[in-house]
Amino acid sequence: MPESQFFAQVPKHWLRLTPQDDFLKVAAAVPVALAGALKGWNETWERMGQSEGELVLMSDMLRDARFLSCGDSALCVEFSREVDEQANTVALALASALDAEPPAGMQEALPTYRSVLVAYDPLVTSAREMTDHIRTCLTRIRPSDELGRRVEIPVYYGGDACLDLDELAETKGMDREELIALHMSVDYRVYMIGFAPGFAYLGGLPMRLATPRKPVPRQMVPAGAIGIGGEQASVNSVAGPSAWHFIGQTPLRLFDPRRSVPFLLDAGDNLRFRRIDEAEFEDLSDRVSRGESPDVIRETAL
Amino acid sequence: MRILNAGPMMTVQDGGRRGFLRFGVSGSGPMDRDAFEAANALVGNAPDEAGLEFALIGGRLSLPDECLIAITGGDVPVALNGKPITPWSSWRAPAGSELEIGAMRSGVWGYIAIGGGVTCPPVMGSRATHLRSGVGGLDGRVLRTGDILPLGPDTGAEPRKLVKPMRLRGGPISLVPGPQDDYFDADAFSCLFNQAFQVSQQRDRMAMMLDGPEIHAAGGHDIVSDGTLMGSIQVPPSGRLIVLMADRQTTGGFPKIATVASADLGRLVQTPSGKAVRFRSVTVEQAEAMVREAAKMRRSALENLAPNDLLPG
Numbered sequence: 188m189p190e191s192q193f194f195a196q197v198p199k200h201w202l203r204l205t206p207q208d209d210f211l212k213v214a215a216a217v218p219v220a221l222a223g224a225l226k227g228w229n230e231t232w233e234r235m236g237q238s239e240g241e242l243v244l245m246s247d248m249l250r251d252a253r254f255l256s257c258g259d260s261a262l263c264v265e266f267s268r269e270v271d272e273q274a275n276t277v278a279l280a281l282a283s284a285l286d287a288e289p290p291a292g293m294q295e296a297l298p299t300y301r302s303v304l305v306a307y308d309p310l311v312t313s314a315r316e317m318t319d320h321i322r323t324c325l326t327r328i329r330p331s332d333e334l335g336r337r338v339e340i341p342v343y344y345g346g347d348a349c350l351d352l353d354e355l356a357e358t359k360g361m362d363r364e365e366l367i368a369l370h371m372s373v374d375y376r377v378y379m380i381g382f383a384p385g386f387a388y389l390g391g392l393p394m395r396l397a398t399p400r401k402p403v404p405r406q407m408v409p410a411g412a413i414g415i416g417g418e419q420a421s422v423n424s425v426a427g428p429s430a431w432h433f434i435g436q437t438p439l440r441l442f443d444p445r446r447s448v449p450f451l452l453d454a455g456d457n458l459r460f461r462r463i464d465e466a467e468f469e470d471l472s473d474r475v476s477r478g479e480s481p482d483v484i485r486e487t488a489l
Numbered sequence: 490m491r492i493l494n495a496g497p498m499m500t501v502q503d504g505g506r507r508g509f510l511r512f513g514v515s516g517s518g519p520m521d522r523d524a525f526e527a528a529n530a531l532v533g534n535a536p537d538e539a540g541l542e543f544a545l546i547g548g549r550l551s552l553p554d555e556c557l558i559a560i561t562g563g564d565v566p567v568a569l570n571g572k573p574i575t576p577w578s579s580w581r582a583p584a585g586s587e588l589e590i591g592a593m594r595s596g597v598w599g600y601i602a603i604g605g606g607v608t609c610p611p612v613m614g615s616r617a618t619h620l621r622s623g624v625g626g627l628d629g630r631v632l633r634t635g636d637i638l639p640l641g642p643d644t645g646a647e648p649r650k651l652v653k654p655m656r657l658r659g660g661p662i663s664l665v666p667g668p669q670d671d672y673f674d675a676d677a678f679s680c681l682f683n684q685a686f687q688v689s690q691q692r693d694r695m696a697m698m699l700d701g702p703e704i705h706a707a708g709g710h711d712i713v714s715d716g717t718l719m720g721s722i723q724v725p726p727s728g729r730l731i732v733l734m735a736d737r738q739t740t741g742g743f744p745k746i747a748t749v750a751s752a753d754l755g756r757l758v759q760t761p762s763g764k765a766v767r768f769r770s771v772t773v774e775q776a777e778a779m780v781r782e783a784a785k786m787r788r789s790a791l792e793n794l795a796p797n798d799l800l801p802g
Contacts, residue, residue: 256667258748259776261718263668270713282511297510297716299740304716306510309751309780314773381714381740384513384622388714424513425622442513444612444624450512 241273245330248277252325254318255302259309264321265302270418272390273330274301275378279455280330281321290320298454299379300388335377335455340422340437342371342460343468348412348436350405355398355415355432367462369393370413370434375420375458385424385442385450389458392420404430411437413460422452438463438471490553490603492636493587496546498693501607501626501638504537505735506615510716515737517617517625520598520694521755523655523787524562528602530791531559531579533646538606539616541632543599547590550601555584556643557604563596563759572802578650579604579797596759597692605641620694621736649794655787661767662753664722665776668715669744672708673724678770680704681746685765686730692762694736699766703728706744714740720749732757752779 248266255263264281267274275298282298285305289296292311297304307317344352344367356366375389382388397418408414408429414421416431423429424441441451452458463471492499502525505518519525519542526536534540547565552558559579560567567574568589574580579602582588593599609616609627618626627636666678686701710726716739717723723731723743732749733741749757750771760766771779 256665256670256748256773257718257745258665258667258720259751259773259780261716261748263715265668265715268713294507295510297739299715300713302715304510304718306718309777310784313777379714379740380511380513382513382738384509384624386513442622444622444629449613454511 242330245273245277248274249325249328249330254321256314257304259314261304261306262314262317262321263302263304264325267301270300270378270390272376275376275390275454276330277328278303279335280328281324282454284324284328285321290317293317299381335453335457337457337459338452339459339461340439341463341467341471342413342435342437343463343465344370344435345465346436346468348409348433350408350412350434351432352434355396355434358398359395366396366434369396370420371460371462375460377452377454377456377458378419379454380450380452383423383425383427383442385452387422387424387441387452387456387458389420389422392418394418396420398432400430401432402430404428408433409436411439411441413437422458436468438468438475440475490607490638490640491551492632492634492638493549493551495632495634495636496543496548496590497631498542498544499548499632500542500618500620500694501539501609501616501632502542502618503539503606503616506613506617506619506625509613510739513739514613514619514622514624515717515735515739516719517615517619517694517735519600520735520758521562521600523755523783524598524759525600525602526787527577527651527655527791528559528561528600529606531561531577531649531651531794532557532602532604533579533644534602534604534606538602538641539609540600540602540607543590543601544597546592547599547601549590550588552582552586552588552603553584554640554643556582556640557646557648558582558588559602560590560599561602562599563593565593565596565599566591569801574801575650575799578799579646579648580801581648593761595761597761598758603640604644604646608639608641619736621738648797650797651790652795653790653793655790656752656755656783657786658756661769662757663750663771663776663779664747664768665750665771665773666747667745668748669706669708669712670746672706672712672744673704673746674707677704677706677746682768682770685767687765688760688762690762694734696734696737697732697758699730699732701730704730704746706746708744710743712742712744714742717741717745718748720751720754721745722747722749734758750776750779752776752783 253265266277278298281303282296285296292308294306375391377387378390400416410426412423412433413435414431505516560576612625623629684702686699689698689700691698721733725743
């Protein structure tokens with residue numbers, strides 16, 4: 188479905204991220220936003236031409252899930268081998284269902300692009316018991332109910348992490364402003380958090396921006412860098428080496444172990460980038476680094 | 490407790506951090522859980538209590554207050570106030586003691602447990618150091634000379650020693666094929682289970698690299714990233730096996746040919762670099778039976794500690 192058509196009908200319950208209010212308000216804001224969004228979202232599903240087809244696809248995925256052997260303390264439930272939005276939705280739904288009512292012995296459920304790794308204590312349960320439990324669980328899941336938060340990330344398309352913007356624009360035959368506009372024009376989905384603490388793998392990148400990774404990784408890319416790697420986009424959580432292309436930076440910290448909620452994003456969240464200028468970037472960065480009021484999610488009506 | 494001299498890879502570890510795999514943080518915790526739990530049992534701590542882990546070389550510690558200490562893991566010379574003491578036993582250290590731990594004669598990872606445990610503040614529910622994310626332990630880093638660590642109150646437990654074996658020795662390391670076993674053909678598995686591999690010097694708390702025959706993934710060496718475990722064996726395009734460890738990346742894009750059976754993980758991580766390892770194939774059910782048997786053996790050993798009435802030296 189075209190993204191623009193999809194989001195045009197979604198209620199305006201975006202969560203804006205600024206370091207202003209108390210982080211604890213997040214907990215209060217999220218359910219309010221979700222409750223409103225969920226209702227609208229379901230209506231949207233129903234109104235969309237392809238929704239029925241997608242739901243059928245997802246029920247096929249639930250039925251055809253593959254159980255992969257991962258030793259004596261975990262198993263992997265795989266819905267697809269490809270990067271696939273429906274598989275991701277189903278994986279997130281299974282992980283939520285398992286987290287909501289963990290079977291005896293289950294330790295953790297790790298949803299990824301296309302599968303869920305379920306770790307358990309082999310002294311309490313077994314692969315057979317976990318498989319049976321998960322099979323039952325799969326028959327009860329309604330993935331259409333699954334909806335992530337809606338989050339807005341401020342981005343400065345300049346500065347220390349704007350390493351490849353000009354080169355990328357030239358390669359794509361567009362000017363700088365055009366590329367930025369294209370990057371901001373869509374809504375992204377957090378397929379999974381992995382690789383590093385809080386690192387968000389995003390789907391939804393406009394195909395015109397897809398760019399193969401660099402042959403030689405850069406040694407150091409700052410935290411908060413906004414990246415493009417192949418058909419994926421990213422918001423980097425911590426500084427480190429990377430072979431992706433970087434076009435900007437968010438002043439927000441995706442990972443801060445000192446916060447009561449260390450991670451800003453979770454798999455299934457829906458992101459939108461909001462352009463900020465250098466002054467706002469500096470201001471937000473200062474306040475984030477002073478720790479005076481850490482990252483905040485604030486409900487806003489756009 | 491003050492670190493007078495730290496080995497190259499000394500960290501605070503507890504039972505591990507749970508609940509953050511989906512946020513990109515692996516569990517950390519001890520590389521050799523059997524040895525870690527034994528050290529805690531010997532000083533009267535709960536199995537998950539925080540202690541110190543070191544690799545290959547220990548170091549020197551000063552203990553300001555009277556406490557009970559135990560060293561386990563690989564075979565290493567230990568002296569308390571200049572007098573040799575045996576590992577796998579607990580010893581009462583008078584106030585102002587100095588503990589010196591030398592270089593491993595066999596094995597790789599060692600543990601120092603102190604009655605009452607190391608009590609640095611937990612981060613995200615655990616004191617375990619996760620070096621990749623700089624979380625836990627002391628500022629999320631390896632310990633250095635001059636560091637001071639807080640300790641819990643002395644448990645008052647009596648010195649004890651291990652008299653029954655903790656785990657079975659010898660034999661090939663058991664692997665359960667999968668999760669991407671269908672990326673590999675019969676030749677790859679024949680190579681994995683019939684040839685010897687050597688533990689390379691490239692190893693840390695994230696992964697162990699193995700030298701030896703190259704393994705080819707007929708289905709390609711690239712998968713859409715999925716979850717990893719301690720004991721997952723990845724096969725990158727070089728064909729050189731990578732066994733993922735406690736501080737691993739939570740997701741990875743190389744196919745995983747097999748997973749190490751939990752009961753054999755401790756033996757694998759304690760294999761010195763340069764030594765050969767051999768693998769055998771087991772089913773999930775066999776691996777489950779092994780882990781239950783191993784737990785029974787460990788429980789029996791730790792519930793039947795004998796008094797350690799020896800004096801140092």
